Amino acid sequence: MKVVKFGGTSVADAKQIKKVGNIIKQDAERKFIVVSAPGKSVQYPNKITDQLIAFYYAENKQDKDFYLQSILERFDHMTRELEIDTAIVSEIEATIEAILHHDKDEELKLDEIKAIGEDSSAKIISSYLRKIGVDATYLNPKDAGIIVSKEPGNAQILPESYDNLYRLRHETGRFVIPGFFGYTHTNELVTFSRGGSDITGSIVAAGVRASLYENFTDVDSVYTVNPNIVPHPKKIDILTYKEMRELSYAGFSVFHDEALMPAFKSHIPVAIKNTNNPDSKGTYIVRKRKHHEECVVGIASDTGFSSLYVRKYLMNREIGFGRKLFSILEDEGVSFEHAPSGIDDMSVIIRDTQLTQEKEKNMIQRIQTELNPDTVQLEHGFAMIMIVGEGMMNTPGIAHKATTALKQAGVNIRMINQGSSEVSMMFGILESDINKAIISLYDMFFQQK
Amino acid sequence: MKVVKFGGTSVADAKQIKKVGNIIKQDAERKFIVVSAPGKSVQYPNKITDQLIAFYYAENKQDKDFYLQSILERFDHMTRELEIDTAIVSEIEATIEAILHHDKDEELKLDEIKAIGEDSSAKIISSYLRKIGVDATYLNPKDAGIIVSKEPGNAQILPESYDNLYRLRHETGRFVIPGFFGYTHTNELVTFSRGGSDITGSIVAAGVRASLYENFTDVDSVYTVNPNIVPHPKKIDILTYKEMRELSYAGFSVFHDEALMPAFKSHIPVAIKNTNNPDSKGTYIVRKRKHHEECVVGIASDTGFSSLYVRKYLMNREIGFGRKLFSILEDEGVSFEHAPSGIDDMSVIIRDTQLTQEKEKNMIQRIQTELNPDTVQLEHGFAMIMIVGEGMMNTPGIAHKATTALKQAGVNIRMINQGSSEVSMMFGILESDINKAIISLYDMFFQQK
Missing domain, CATH: 3.30.2130.10 (VC0802-like)
Known part of the structure; x- marks a missing residue:
């Protein structure tokens, strides 16, 4: 049983989501799908999350409307191109409206707004998966049992979440879970720090004791050296958690290595793969590897x-x-x-x-x-x-x-x-x-x- | 004006003291002479200071007498061979007797006993210098103005000492000062930590603003590497205080580098020289040196x-x-x-x-x-x-x-x-x-x- 996580560029538009669909369909082991909010693409120069934040902070109605329309239009295009129910878009609009009229702390409201990107992404992708014949259900983090501390923008996972997630192993079908947020014991939505979809993916992988946590991004692998300095450097096929940690420290920005901690701690192997080239074997991050003669990775x-x-x-x-x-x-x-x-x-x-x-x-x-x-x-x-x-x-x-x-x-x-x-x-x-x-x-x- | 310090092996017996005499006579700039207690020599396998400590701690009269006799005999031989007044020896005996019958803290008594070695050395050497025509006077640290804290066995120099010492510049003749101890404001003799003659030498050099502090020992120079590992290594002609400090840290036991701090702080150059080979140019320790192409010293x-x-x-x-x-x-x-x-x-x-x-x-x-x-x-x-x-x-x-x-x-x-x-x-x-x-x-x- 695998947990698969798709980053922002992998779900940026309908074309990308179709690739995601194929990847999931290809392997029945890919049971838990964690998704980011739509990121940048050729067509869309902005990340949805940034636009949601801009919407939230906009000071006049004109700006607010501009951002809201641009967000809704993007989701609308997506649903049309994917040929799924466009009712999702009006649901998103209704949710945003409801949040703004809640009587809540500003910080918690902001977290709810920020979470719209991932949440909508998960709804659209689960709908699309069903359309292409995959038995997939949208699973809200609350229902998944992802319980976090009440620290807006910097939620910490609470240990019982892992037991909650473990129970999901036995459910039939596949689940699409929005990354980036969880719920407190008192039912408040709180987000992780930025890059938080990686955190969710890693937590789900640890919770369900996945045999593999696949992290789909837009590069074929982790490279031996920064490709901006050395063109086309060699790929790393396999490296250990410790090695990944040291590399991430300086200049390796494939992902936020701290996000992988829950997976590392549960000894779940991690694969870094490319949504745009899923046949490339990617890079495996494991607990132990055989030492070659040349030990530098x-x-x-x-x-x-x-x-x-x-x-x-x-x-x-x-x-x-x-x-x-x-x-x-x-x-x-x-x-x-x-x-x-x-x-x-x-x-x-x-x-x-x-x-x-x-x-x-x-x-x-x-x-x-x-x-x-x-x-x-x-x-x-x-x-x-x-x-x-x-x-x-x-x-x-x-x-x-x-x-x-x-x-x-x-x-x-x-x-x-x-x-x-x-x-x-x-x-x-x-x-x-x-x-x-x-x-x-x-x-x-x-x-x- | 130079300050010259002679270590234990340089004053171990009459033969060595004659060498010291020649060295001092040779250079009228050598005005302040700081001396250690007699150390080891071929003839004498023990350091006088160790014997004084053994004497002090001896539990029965027989042992006490043994150590005392051995100490007095050594000084007696010295004075006879140097052909100076042997009355010094009975003075030493009287001083020791007096200390034992003082009503004092044990720690202070021990310090007084330990200081006998340097003190006698200074008396004998000044007497010998006069005999060979050098206008030299024994100068007690109290009269030199070496004022220290009341920490038996670990005295710290008090700052006014430097001003006191500076006044001595204008006195005529040469002075032989016993190393290793000073006096408190309340007139108690207290010793420095072991190796304390180096401390005294360095303090006197700083106090009188010497143009050079010559530290006579039994090696020709500081070596580039430990001669116990590499036979006959190259000598170091010149090095800086900082370099000396780093070298002393590990394995360079020519002297206790911390003892040189007062000289270093006053920017007095230090020369490490060999009593047994005074014509060898030795090693100079200075504040700044020219950097050669090869900077490793x-x-x-x-x-x-x-x-x-x-x-x-x-x-x-x-x-x-x-x-x-x-x-x-x-x-x-x-x-x-x-x-x-x-x-x-x-x-x-x-x-x-x-x-x-x-x-x-x-x-x-x-x-x-x-x-x-x-x-x-x-x-x-x-x-x-x-x-x-x-x-x-x-x-x-x-x-x-x-x-x-x-x-x-x-x-x-x-x-x-x-x-x-x-x-x-x-x-x-x-x-x-x-x-x-x-x-x-x-x-x-x-x-x-």
């Missing part, structure tokens, strides 16, 4: 990092220095990525998104006053490269290959962090060097083997 | 490290994780050397001397309970290698050379920490690989250039 990279450098003579004799430094960061609400330390030095690598000019100023002032260091400085403009592969820790020569590649590219290594993770090795370089560094590393690890 | 290594590894999924999103981990270590009184972190992992490198079985157990239990990680484990048997050199951060290819050397030696790199320090690069390997690793690195950085 991928190279990820990301820019936009800063380095906070603190030096104090005899730092390493000062018990509590690290803790005090981290406390200051914590007080400023700044989380960090890495914190390599020397004898008298400590560097803290921070994503620029964590920083504001004010936070930087406060942090540096407090470090100066409270820790009395010899030096404290913040440097921007760093890129991080992660070379990822299980078994790396016990394979001699990986660091040598990587440093050789970087030397050949003329890249100065500003930072190396190896050994803290069993499955990755991190290099810090200047942002301006990122492309040549990645091209050379890719060549070393994937072309020369 | 030395390779240090040390064994006896453990790695505490903690893994928790989504660790890097958990603000405060690092701080909480460090708090636990701090509560157990465990200071750490490095703490490289990955996305979901953190390794903390700890010296084995910081650990006991109980501390390990407590730490691991608390980490499990309070941080709820997926994995926590402590691994022993690591060695650390530091490759040191200012300018390294901006010299491409250093990491490549190092990893090439380690690969050639067949050494698996378990850890790399580069970039946290501007002047060093750290490698963690298994203890069992240390010799072949160092030999190969030495060959790469110092033989092949």
Whole structure:
């Protein structure tokens, strides 16, 4: 029994939904279908969810009407092209009207509006599936038993949901479940964080104990390196959860890896597949894989990092220095990525998104006053490269290959962090060097083997 | 004006003291002479300070007498061979007797006993210097103005000492000052931590604003690598304070680098020289040096490290994780050397001397309970290698050379920490690989250039 999830581009229009229909029809194991809201397509430059939010926040009637009409028209086109009952569209309109006139917290209203995209998508797709002869039913998350915490826009799944979902295994037919939202114990609709259809898919896969969770998107597979830097890189056939996690950390934007946590925790294998090319075998993400001779599976990279450098003579004799430094960061609400330390030095690598000019100023002032260091400085403009592969820790020569590649590219290594993770090795370089560094590393690890 | 310090082997017997005499006579700039207690020599297998401590703790009269006689006889031989007034020996005996009958804290008595070695050394050497025609006076630390905190065995210098010492610049003649101790404001003798003659030398050099602080010991220079691993390694002619500090961290036991802090802070250059070969130019430690093409000055290594590894999924999103981990270590009184972190992992490198079985157990239990990680484990048997050199951060290819050397030696790199320090690069390997690793690195950085 499989759980299949289709992302925004896979359900963007009737043409795409027809592909989805074929994929589902092809395999009777695809019993649970989780769908996103219609995303971008050639015809539609906007995601439905963005339009729903714009509709909600629109300040005058004219704008509100514009957004609402554009949403309804898009669903109307879809139903007509799919030749299914267009009554769905007036139902959507009625639902929106009802939400606006509810007496509710604004935040909860917004969540209900945001959920319209996925919910409508699920209704349309289940109707279309029945039309093409698939015994499919729309299943509301409430009826599926997806119970969440009352945190609008950031719902957390409650553990009983898994038991509720497990019971669905024994129902006959197939179910189309809208992604992105669940219900509280007191029956309020609350959405997950953005990208939440992946969360729903992963939760359903864990709940029904699927043999496979298929995540259909618009790429053939996960690539060994960022295709924007290296054209047509090799595909990754199989990788482990841990490897996926390290790769996702930097530059691998196929999906939100944290969304996969429920599936990972239940040891459900995940397949990344392409709705537009379903015969391509895609990439499998599994708990354990056989180690090949060459253990590196991928190279990820990301820019936009800063380095906070603190030096104090005899730092390493000062018990509590690290803790005090981290406390200051914590007080400023700044989380960090890495914190390599020397004898008298400590560097803290921070994503620029964590920083504001004010936070930087406060942090540096407090470090100066409270820790009395010899030096404290913040440097921007760093890129991080992660070379990822299980078994790396016990394979001699990986660091040598990587440093050789970087030397050949003329890249100065500003930072190396190896050994803290069993499955990755991190290099810090200047942002301006990122492309040549990645091209050379890719060549070393994937072309020369 | 120079401050000269002679270590234990340089003043171990009359033959050595004659060498000291020549060195001082040779250079009229050597105005302040700081001396250790007599250390080990071929003739004397014990350090005087160790014998004084044994004497103090001896439980029966027979043992006490044995140690006392052996100490007095050694000083007696010295004075006879140097042909100076042997009355010094009876003075020493009288001082010891007086201390034992004082009504004082035991800790302060012990400090007074421990100081006898340096104090007698200074008296004998000043007497000998006068005999050979040098205008030298014994100068008690009290009269020199070396004022310290009342922490027996671990005195800290008080800032006014430097001003007191500065006044001595204008006195005529030369001064022989016993190292290792000072006096509190309430006139109590208190010793520094072990190795404290280096501390005194460094303080005097800073106080009198010496043009050079010469530290005479029994090696010709600081070596590029541990001579116990690589026979007859190249000498280091010049290195910076920062470089010395990084090298001292691991395996460079020429002296206690922290003792040099007062000299470093006052930007006094330091020369490491050999009493037994004073014409050898030694090693200069300075604030800044010219960078050569090859910036690596030395390779240090040390064994006896453990790695505490903690893994928790989504660790890097958990603000405060690092701080909480460090708090636990701090509560157990465990200071750490490095703490490289990955996305979901953190390794903390700890010296084995910081650990006991109980501390390990407590730490691991608390980490499990309070941080709820997926994995926590402590691994022993690591060695650390530091490759040191200012300018390294901006010299491409250093990491490549190092990893090439380690690969050639067949050494698996378990850890790399580069970039946290501007002047060093750290490698963690298994203890069992240390010799072949160092030999190969030495060959790469110092033989092949």
